[in-house]
Structures are given as structure tokens and as C-alpha cells.
Amino acid sequence: MGVNVSSDIAKQYDTQAANNVDVVIVGAGFAGLYTLYNLRNQGLKVILLDAAGGVGGTWYWNRYPGVRVDIESMEYSYSFSEELQQEWSWSERYASQAELLRYLNHVADRFDLRKNICLNTRVAATVFDEKTDKWEVETDSGRKITASFCVMATGFLSAANQPKFPGMESFEGEQYHTARWPEGGVDFAGKRVGVIGTGSSGIQVISEIGSKVGHLNVFQRTASFSIPLRNCPMPKDYEKSFKENYPEWRRLQREESFGGYVSCNYKPVERLTQNAMDISPEERLAVYEDRYKSGGLSMYFNFPDVFVDKAANDTIADFLRGKIKERVNDPETAELLTPRGYPALVRRLCADTGYYETYNQDNVDLVDVSGGEIELTPKGIEVKGKEYELDCIIFATGYDALTGALTNIDIRGEGGRQLKEEWSDGPRTALGMMTAGFPNMFFLNGPGSPCPFYQPVLLGEEQGGWVGDWIMDMRAKGLTRMGAKKSFQNEWVEHSSEVVNATLFPLANSWYMGKNIPGKSSVGLVYFGEPADYRKRCANVLPSGYDGFELSGPQK
Numbered sequence: 001m002g003v004n005v006s007s008d009i010a011k012q013y014d015t016q017a018a019n020n021v022d023v024v025i026v027g028a029g030f031a032g033l034y035t036l037y038n039l040r041n042q043g044l045k046v047i048l049l050d051a052a053g054g055v056g057g058t059w060y061w062n063r064y065p066g067v068r069v070d071i072e073s074m075e076y077s078y079s080f081s082e083e084l085q086q087e088w089s090w091s092e093r094y095a096s097q098a099e100l101l102r103y104l105n106h107v108a109d110r111f112d113l114r115k116n117i118c119l120n121t122r123v124a125a126t127v128f129d130e131k132t133d134k135w136e137v138e139t140d141s142g143r144k145i146t147a148s149f150c151v152m153a154t155g156f157l158s159a160a161n162q163p164k165f166p167g168m169e170s171f172e173g174e175q176y177h178t179a180r181w182p183e184g185g186v187d188f189a190g191k192r193v194g195v196i197g198t199g200s201s202g203i204q205v206i207s208e209i210g211s212k213v214g215h216l217n218v219f220q221r222t223a224s225f226s227i228p229l230r231n232c233p234m235p236k237d238y239e240k241s242f243k244e245n246y247p248e249w250r251r252l253q254r255e256e257s258f259g260g261y262v263s264c265n266y267k268p269v270e271r272l273t274q275n276a277m278d279i280s281p282e283e284r285l286a287v288y289e290d291r292y293k294s295g296g297l298s299m300y301f302n303f304p305d306v307f308v309d310k311a312a313n314d315t316i317a318d319f320l321r322g323k324i325k326e327r328v329n330d331p332e333t334a335e336l337l338t339p340r341g342y343p344a345l346v347r348r349l350c351a352d353t354g355y356y357e358t359y360n361q362d363n364v365d366l367v368d369v370s371g372g373e374i375e376l377t378p379k380g381i382e383v384k385g386k387e388y389e390l391d392c393i394i395f396a397t398g399y400d401a402l403t404g405a406l407t408n409i410d411i412r413g414e415g416g417r418q419l420k421e422e423w424s425d426g427p428r429t430a431l432g433m434m435t436a437g438f439p440n441m442f443f444l445n446g447p448g449s450p451c452p453f454y455q456p457v458l459l460g461e462e463q464g465g466w467v468g469d470w471i472m473d474m475r476a477k478g479l480t481r482m483g484a485k486k487s488f489q490n491e492w493v494e495h496s497s498e499v500v501n502a503t504l505f506p507l508a509n510s511w512y513m514g515k516n517i518p519g520k521s522s523v524g525l526v527y528f529g530e531p532a533d534y535r536k537r538c539a540n541v542l543p544s545g546y547d548g549f550e551l552s553g554p555q556k
């Protein structure tokens with residue numbers, strides 16, 4: 001794909017004034033920016049709205065100390081422009097948030113996207129007008145925009161989960177959430193800090209600030225599995241070989257990978273077809289050690305049975321537990337940090353930089369809050385009858401994943417039905433991209449898609465591409481409404497449930513399963529099937545004559 005944005009198209013309207021457009025895109029993260037680029041290049045009048053003060057999506061808001069991506073930079077990047085792939089140089093194997101934000105700003109400038117972006121603009125509501133087949137989009141400042149289509153690129157990990165702990169208002173110190181970190185940063189030097197949460201965000205922030213604070217108390221409800229990230233300056237020969245072979249790396253990511261990433265020990269990994277239980281313990285161990293040596297999410301390049309057979313999974317869980325013991329000096333703390341009671345890899349694996357070693361420092365204590373209730377007091381946190389005095393509390397409590405950013409908007413479809421209501425028993429979508437009763441609204445990296453298991457940058461590009469193809473085809477045919485058929489949606493949700501129920505994923509309380517939010521349903525949240533199959537189904541929508549969807553023209 002080229003980069004020649006027609007300046008005529010780009011200049012055809014003033015984004016601030018245009019209140020009648022072909023497409024409103026919500027969200028200026030990876031998926032939204034690419035979709036803007038793609039749709040505008042096709043000659044459509046597009047506005048992208050984002051509540052943030054800059055582009056970047058989740059990488060704009062997540063500025064907490066230690067934050068970086070745990071998919072390799074060479075892979076966690078756009079594939080749509082060969083020029084961009086060749087020009088951009090990542091300085092580290094795993095990019096920091098600052099570098100990712102620089103990259104996304106570079107993309108916005110390089111492809112002249114800003115003139116179609118309205119920042120500091122939160123979408124409050126969208127209502128579908130059944131007479132005109134258009135969406136009326138309303139922002140929090142009262143601006144109203146009419147659009148033929150809405151593309152919701154709102155992010156699957158963007159709506160922060162802030163549990164309401166008793167006494168929150170009474171705490172006299174500072175409170176921060178990892179997903180909404182203050183722009184200027186926070187100085188923790190010499191302070192007594194408490195961190196609630198030990199998922200990917202908590203593990204990163206704890207590892208980074210452990211040596212900088214006066215004292216750190218970590219409040220852990222569930223121990224996570226974590227392996228070393230092994231970040232380092234980008235090896236130049238690796239970058240060179242990647243850039244020389246980008247088409248093949250991308251093909252592997254799309255067609256043959258487990259989760260949209262393929263690099264292991266700086267080489268494309270071959271997918272294992274043998275089961276862990278069909279080989280000797282020594283052979284198994286050699287594979288686990290190899291993945292551990294590579295670091296990051298390489299552990300997911302594993303035997304197929306570890307995701308479906310508890311006995312196979314136990315072999316990897318035991319391996320990972322053993323590694324934790326090697327890294328923590330105090331046996332009691334090591335035991336508390338050792339995950340028990342759920343399989344490995346079925347909550348997202350964490351990747352750390354010195355996380356376990358942080359607990360070897362004298363100024364860091366682990367507090368087990370499992371089975372207890374966290375309460376905030378004016379002076380700190382009380383749990384199981386003991387008070388911990390603190391100057392600052394960091395909530396690393398995660399996200400209302402996949403649905404939160406969508407249900408936070410008052411979205412009303414056919415018959416005035418509200419999306420939040422429709423999804424009260426779990427999101428129901430067709431291919432994770434549309435939901436019946438809400439025509440002309442597309443989700444990118446949405447619920448019912450494989451986004452947590454398929455690199456979201458690539459999935460966002462592909463979905464943004466399919467949306468563009470569908471819109472342009474409809475235009476050519478004089479059609480104005482595209483909706484998902486309920487029957488097809490039901491089939492998709494049923495198929496998704498069958499797939500996940502055949503795995504070990506339901507055995508853990510994870511955001512994949514919606515179990516991190518009290519009362520949230522796991523139905524339809526994530527498609528756990530093969531991403532390659534998913535891609536084929538989506539790519540076939542147009543050639544099949546929109547099988548599973550219904551289309552119509554303007555009303556007479």
C-alpha cells in the first residue's frame with residue numbers, strides 16, 4: 001500500500017466545522033488511525049474523535065513507570081506501509097510507552113492524519129436514525145455529527161476498572177490508576193507507596209518503582225505467572241534481517257502464528273504440533289527452557305495440549321513455579337508469589353524486568369489480601385485487621401476489557417435499544433465486528449473477535465480494511481444499511497462458546513472471561529479460535545455476498 005494521501009481529499013473539509021460526514025471513527029489508537037488513513041484514501045469524508053489530548057489510544061493514557069509493550073516492537077507495528085516499516089527504527093526489543101507514542105505521532109504526521117482528528121472530544125451518545133440510515137453522534141460538549149457509518153476503535157483494554165473500595169474518599173494521600181496516569185509523572189522518592197494489583201500493569205510498575213520509593217507494600221489477591229521480558233537495545237543484525245524479510249514475517253504472523261507474533265530467540269518460531277504428553281519430560285523441558293530463554297510472550301509458542309489438557313498444563317505450570325522459587329530469597333514470600341489453583345497461560349502471562357527480585361529488597365513487602373477485604377482509611381489501607389500507613393496508593397486493577405469502552409457510551413440502535421442493555425448478559429456480535437440491531441456500526445478489536453490472541457495492531461489493520469471494502473461496495477451498489485443477522489450472530493456466539501469451553505481458559509478468573517469485573521458475563525467476550533480461520537471468515541463476507549449480514553437501500 002502506498003502513502004500518497006491525496007491532498008485534495010485531505011483538504012476537502014474542515015474537521016472542526018464538518019458535522020455531516022461519511023464515517024465517524026471513535027478512538028485514535030493503532031486501529032483508529034489506520035482506519036482513518038484507509039477510509040480517507042478511498043475518498044470518504046471521515047472524522048476521528050478521541051477524548052484524549054493526543055493520539056495513541058491506550059498508549060496515550062498508560063504512562064505509569066515501567067510501562068512497555070510485551071510483544072516485540074518489530075512485530076507490534078503497522079504493516080500497511082512498507083516505507084514506514086523500513087524507515088522506522090525501534091531502539092529496544094520491546095518498545096517503551098514513550099517510544100510507542102512517538103511512533104504513533106510520527107504516523108499521524110507522516111500520513112497527514114491530524115486534519116481529520118478532533119482531540120479532547122469524548123463521544124457521549126450515538127443514535128441510529130432508521131429513516132435516514134445514519135448515526136447521530138453527540139459529543140460531551142454538545143456537538144452533533146451525522147455519519148453514515150460509525151467505526152468504534154475504542155480499544156479492548158481502555159476503560160479502566162476502578163473497584164470501589166470502602167473508605168476511598170477518606171484516604172488523605174494520593175491515588176493513581178495505572179490506566180490514567182498523570183502526564184507530568186509522579187515523584188515517589190522516599191514515599192510509602194501501596195500497589196493494589198499484580199497483573200501485567202502492577203508487575204511493571206512494582207518492578208520500576210521498587211528501588212525508588214521509601215517503602216512499598218504490594219497488595220496481592222492472586223499471584224500471576226510471569227517470566228523475564230529480556231528487553232534490550234534492538235540488536236542491529238536482527239532488525240536488519242527483519243526488515244529484509246518483512247513480508248514473510250507478516251505472513252507468518254497472519255497465517256501461522258498462535259497469537260499474531262512469531263519471534264522466538266530472534267527467529268521465526270515453528271509452531272509445535274506434537275503434544276507435551278506424547279514426549280519425554282526431558283524433551284518437554286528443553287522446549288520450556290528455550291521459550292524461557294527467549295523471554296516475553298514466547299512461552300505461548302507451546303504444545304497444543306497445554307491449552308486443553310490439565311495434566312499437560314501442569315507440566316508447564318510446575319516449570320514456571322520452579323523459576324519463581326529460584327528468583328525470590330525468602331521462601332515464604334516465594335510461596336505467596338507462586339500461582340496456585342488455576343492453569344498457566346490462561347490468565348495472560350506477564351513478562352517482567354526484575355519483578356520477583358524486587359521482593360528481595362528490604363523496603364518491599366508483599367501483603368496477601370486473598371480472602372480478605374481491602375478498605376481504605378485516612379492513613380492507608382486496612383486488610384485482615386491490619387492497617388498499612390501509606391502516602392500514595394496505585395490502583396493497578398486493570399480494565400473493563402472489550403466491552404467497557406463501548407457500553408460507557410449511550411449507543412442506541414434500531415427501536416431505540418441501548419447497546420449496554422442488549423449486552424447485559426454478555427456481548428453478542430457477528431464476527432466481533434457488528435451487533436444485530438445496530439446497523440452501520442463496526443467494532444475494531446471488539447468483543448467476539450480474537451483480539452487478545454491475535455496481535456491487535458494487525459487485527460485493527462485488517463478489520464479497518466474490511467470495513468473500507470464493505471463501505472465502498474455498498475456505495476457502489478447504492479446500499480445504505482448493513483446489519484448483522486441475529487441468526488448468524490447467535491451461531492457466532494454459540495461457536496465461540498464451544499471453542500472456549502473445550503479449553504482450560506474458563507478455569508481462571510481473568511479479564512478474558514470477564515471475571516475481573518463482578519457480575520460480568522463471559523459470553524461472547526473473546527473468540528478463542530484460530531486467528532487464521534477468523535481472518536478467512538471475515539475476508540469472505542464480501543465474496544459470499546454478505547453471508548450472515550443483511551443490506552438494504554434508502555427507504556422510499
Ligand code: N01
Pocket residue numbers: 068069070071157163178196197198199200201202204220221222348351369374396397398399509511516
Ligand atoms: O490488569 P489485570 P492489568 N481487590 O486485570 C487486581 C495488558 N497489558 O492492567 O487477579 C484486589 O491483569 C487483580 O487481582 P485478581 C495485558 O493484556 C499489557 O495488569 O483479580 N485486587 C489483578 O492482580 C494485560 O493482561 C502490558 O485477583 C484487585 C490486578 O488487579 C491487560 O492489559 C502492560 C481487585 C488486575 O490485573 C490487563 O493488565 C499492562 C480488587 N477488588 C497491561 N480488582 C504489556 O504490554 C482487581 N484486582 C506489558
